Amino acid sequence: MTRLEFNWPDEASEAVRAARGRLEIAGRRLASRPFEERLRVVAGIVDTWSRPDSPWRRELSERLACDSGFHRATIDEGLDSALRAWDPTRFAECARREIDHRTGFERIELVPYSCTSVLAGGSIPMPTLLSGILPLVLGSPVLLRENSKDAVTGELLGRSIAECDRELGECLEVVRFAVEDDAAMDRFLESPCVVATGSDDTISSIRRRLTSNQRFVAYGHRFSIAVLGPQTTRSEAALARTLQGLALDVARWDQLGCLSPVDVYLVGFSPTASKRVAEGVAAALEGLSISEPRGEHPPEMLAAHSVERSEARMRAAVAEEAAYFDGDDFAVVLESDARARPAPLMRFLHLLPVPSAAALVRALGPFSSRLSSAALAGFDETEAERIGQELKLLGVSRLCKPGHLQTPPIDWPHDGMPLFTPMARFVQKD
């Protein structure tokens, strides 16, 4: 017997419409539940994901290993280290601090949006997990659009919520449609609150489609850096710890996330010390090539990596202060100046010498709207405080030690924003 399949042109749009209809009903029940009850359930979901023996995490890892380009060991380590930092108590405290305290003391009422549309971006699962649960705490059901690179996380999150609380599980609908499907996208973007993670182009194109009375929370593309001071090389043990941490920050998720460092600024290093750092971080990356090999990524990305390697090799050959180290799946380039150069990612690290903290600030100036996080090491306390302050003014929203860039706590101010408030709607009660 022949199985006939009909693909109607508006099939995806209809699926979005149907999901929205279901969410409307589920959302009314959700909004009627007290804030504390919603928070308790969602914090419980965070807890199930953050446990080392979480079956959801295991399944996510297994399926991402098949569906994404990442190596299984990289996924396991990435999920383990990131979710370990997701403390449900801290999550709940953050929600109370941002929402409950305001509504309790300031005579302000939280009014849930009837629906929050979440446009997931990229293949790293943490942003999708987090943006999928935050609106639920606020009493808003979630319409989550998966992207083509990760067809796993949204579905698993939905199942994990339903297992904790069936009614809450009905408040998350995962939809999938092509980005070119205007009808489906228009319907998806009808929600009064829209959250998006993606490239500048994606963010701009969504912004253009929304009306001025819709709430839009956008997480654009950024990059992270490390800043090392002259004390880095003072003790062998501290140097090894710093370089191991840096290599881990680079290798995690193959450097594809915005928390990955693409440049390391070496402040006030001698040429010899700079070379020592470059050599050391290359050796640490070589070690990670074995325990957490780089995954299989698209040919255009490999090609970009290869082109940048050729150019870096030539710079290193010509400039005496420059050096180049590589392995099968990484490259470390010690540059002779702090000029910006393309970052092909996938474990490609530039080390940029700057003579002083003032030169560092000058070098980073053009990127002030692009910086996400910075790892800082090798400075005395006063200098670290001073440089940290400058970095904060340049837009860095998190400072940490090398090795911790990719594992922020659950309540870190992503892109400088509070966790819940940007997606919340308040009304003053006089």
Added chain:
Amino acid sequence: MNRAAIEDELLAWMKSDDWTSDPGRFDRIALELFRFQYDRCKPYALLCQSIDRTPDSVRTANDIPAVPTGAFKEFELRCFDAAGTIRTFHTSGTSTDRRGKLHLDRLDLYEESLLSSLRHCLLTRSGAARRIECMRFLAPSPDEAPHSSLSYMFGALCEAEGGAESGFDLRGDRLDSDALHNAVRGARLEDEPMLIAGTAFAFVHFLDDVGQEDWELPLGSRVMETGGFKGRSREVPRSVLHSELAKRFAIPEVSVINQYGMTELGSQFYDSTILDPNGPRRKLAPPWTRVRFTDPATGQDAPSGEVGLILIQDLANSGSIAAIQTADLGRAILDHAGHAIGFEVIGRAEGAEARGCSIATDIMLEASRGEPR
């Protein structure tokens, strides 16, 4: 063999219009040129030494180290004294970008290479077909853009082959469609075939801006486009652009061809469809060039017909570096017997969007524009 002798032989090769592949001749000249360029260009010599591929160890042309196109932005890659420079072409970009530069101390070889390819692939005619004399260019003139290799090429073509009705129809970034239309009308009245050549984005503006006038070109006319669109016009797939241009000018699609070239090279590569209208559309390589495809993961030659980074050895680059590693992806087009009969360009490595919540490859360069340090 000294440089003058190498260039004399190359000039003779280019003038012969014999496009039969001659690997032995190519290898011999390429190795001579490598020795010369190694001796005269210090950055190149340092690169060769760093990877242990010097004239003492390199035995075949395929082992000659290639310089990445980005190196033209960083270094002065010339094999003659700077004082001897008579022309410098710049890669495209904004005024504050670092731009790649090709320095030349003689123009005859450069011109012979470009004219030979244009005559062979674009202006070729069979039997009683008439010669194309009317040439209009949708690009700035060489006077307006003295550092543009494309404008120089069009200027050289116009001077060598163009008639009195030839000229440039892009002034100050504005398309003079009246002048172009007058030329088209004139060619139609005379029933003389014409050539319209220009940048791809200029053709997109042409398609977007011109009205419903009759743009039909006389029989035997040709259209040639080159370059990308990024930031200059809407993006149009090349096949769509060709089809729209063919429709607008009422010429067969095989008469619309693309040129693949770059400032860093002395030679260019044209679509095959005028020479071989029934075969697959592919780029043809002049015999004094060699195009290879390297596996980005290993740096070795990709298996025949597989996608790889395009590496070009262009002997016309006698005064700079002949072996160039591009940032473009491509693959050889094979005939039934598995022999390469040309190649196709698939896309660019740079600008490939990174996955996830991450930055695009060139985001840092974009952010740093205008901030010299």
